[in-house]
Amino acid sequence: MERKYIYTIITIIIIGIVLVFPHKMVSPGNLYQSHSDLNKDCFSCHKAFSGIPNENCISCHKVSEIGLKTNKNGDSISINSNILFHKNLKNQDCISCHSDHNGLNPKLSLKKFDHIFLSESNRNQCVSCHSQPKNKLHNQVSNSCVSCHSTTSWTSAISFNHDLIKDTSKNNCIACHQIPKDNFHGISTNNCASCHELNKWKPSTFNHDNSFILDENHKTDCKTCHVNNNLKTYTCYGCHEHSINNIRGEHIEEGIYNFDNCVSCHRSGNEHDIRMNENAVRKYISKELKNNREDDDD
Amino acid sequence: MKNGIILKDVIPFILWFSTMIFSAIILDFVLHYFNIVFIGRHLGYLGTFTILISFLYSLKKRKLIRSGTPKGLLDFHEYLALSGSIMILVHAGIHIHSILPWMAVLVLIINVASGLVGKYILQQSNRTMKNKKAKLRESGLSDEEISKKIFWDEVAIDNMKKWRKIHLPITYFLGLFSLIHIISILLFN
Numbered sequence: 001m002e003r004k005y006i007y008t009i010i011t012i013i014i015i016g017i018v019l020v021f022p023h024k025m026v027s028p029g030n031l032y033q034s035h036s037d038l039n040k041d042c043f044s045c046h047k048a049f050s051g052i053p054n055e056n057c058i059s060c061h062k063v064s065e066i067g068l069k070t071n072k073n074g075d076s077i078s079i080n081s082n083i084l085f086h087k088n089l090k091n092q093d094c095i096s097c098h099s100d101h102n103g104l105n106p107k108l109s110l111k112k113f114d115h116i117f118l119s120e121s122n123r124n125q126c127v128s129c130h131s132q133p134k135n136k137l138h139n140q141v142s143n144s145c146v147s148c149h150s151t152t153s154w155t156s157a158i159s160f161n162h163d164l165i166k167d168t169s170k171n172n173c174i175a176c177h178q179i180p181k182d183n184f185h186g187i188s189t190n191n192c193a194s195c196h197e198l199n200k201w202k203p204s205t206f207n208h209d210n211s212f213i214l215d216e217n218h219k220t221d222c223k224t225c226h227v228n229n230n231l232k233t234y235t236c237y238g239c240h241e242h243s244i245n246n247i248r249g250e251h252i253e254e255g256i257y258n259f260d261n262c263v264s265c266h267r268s269g270n271e272h273d274i275r276m277n278e279n280a281v282r283k284y285i286s287k288e289l290k291n292n293r294e295d296d297d298d
Numbered sequence: 299m300k301n302g303i304i305l306k307d308v309i310p311f312i313l314w315f316s317t318m319i320f321s322a323i324i325l326d327f328v329l330h331y332f333n334i335v336f337i338g339r340h341l342g343y344l345g346t347f348t349i350l351i352s353f354l355y356s357l358k359k360r361k362l363i364r365s366g367t368p369k370g371l372l373d374f375h376e377y378l379a380l381s382g383s384i385m386i387l388v389h390a391g392i393h394i395h396s397i398l399p400w401m402a403v404l405v406l407i408i409n410v411a412s413g414l415v416g417k418y419i420l421q422q423s424n425r426t427m428k429n430k431k432a433k434l435r436e437s438g439l440s441d442e443e444i445s446k447k448i449f450w451d452e453v454a455i456d457n458m459k460k461w462r463k464i465h466l467p468i469t470y471f472l473g474l475f476s477l478i479h480i481i482s483i484l485l486f487n
Contacts, residue, residue, distance in 0.1 A: 007470060010471075014474060014475075018398060018478055018482075023396075025478075026478070028396065030395075042486060051487055
């Protein structure tokens, strides 16, 4: 019996505290700053057991004027040429977007806007509400935002298609992409498409064989030929096989004195695969003929 | 005592209880990660309903219903109350502004702890004590010597029994806070 008595007293005390300090006890947070004067007057917005009727909001904020007269005093603050956003919403239930109870930060008092509230005709007029980004990429593409962006978020689920780029800009990769700042790309031409595809950056189709075929005898670290990882230069004297004396001896024996740029003739490790350029061959032959004539004259 | 009930029964209980809290945090994180926090709101209703169903055991204990066995309904009570509590914890999250829901969450946690004391510790501790006493008796010790040996274990068990007794009053206040919370939601929603 005594215990029941204690329970009753405590229950009454708790209910009393809730009734005396409802804001502290049950409110989900302070109101957005412009509504702070309503902080302790719950029923100025709420209707008991009936939610928050739109009429309570609209009595101060006329839907047709939101965006034109938005400040507290109802002063005209802008002449908005865009769609009158709120006027064209399918569902004009204010609290479906505005909560107001999430503290003092106005941004936090907005629930996530769902584009489903927009009518079909307005849903595709993105630029009525969003401004097109002023950057190189967006200057080159068509106005069809939905080709890349979804209505759930601006950045996620982007499926950019290079087909959207105007033809005149299609090969101008560096208008959007930066050339990687490494040795390799420093020496390459600006023709990105020769190695990279439009669908993805990696893997690239760079083929070392176009410069020099790396056969089984040449599968080695890059730095063996490209000293200090400097891809702008190379040397063939990085291994024991090709010493300067050997190379010099072999080439002079054949009457070849210009052998600084090995790959201009040797495109692989195959000693029979020598692609000396035509001018050099002509020069070599005429020189040999001249030497023979001089020997005959003697 | 050092290697007795605390090591054998209390520490596993604390670990188990922490796991329950942790699982609620993980669930809450998952809801936020996948942007499905609206499920948390529904978990409030579901959790409350689940806990209410678990009270069939209390009705049976007070002979207000005939169906079901006490043992079966107790298992039912433990399982549902625990599941419901996890749902309520996820529902509450850590973004409560006002005092009353915080108090309700606090009381809920205390209530689960007091219930678990009954389920996991007290039963097991009594068993452990019984075995310990039997072994000491077999070794030829007198009752007085046995009492000395198990003194701190008995103190621990007595405290746990007191802790279990507050399960019902705490449940009452949990119900009261929940009711005020639900009424305020219906009133202002």
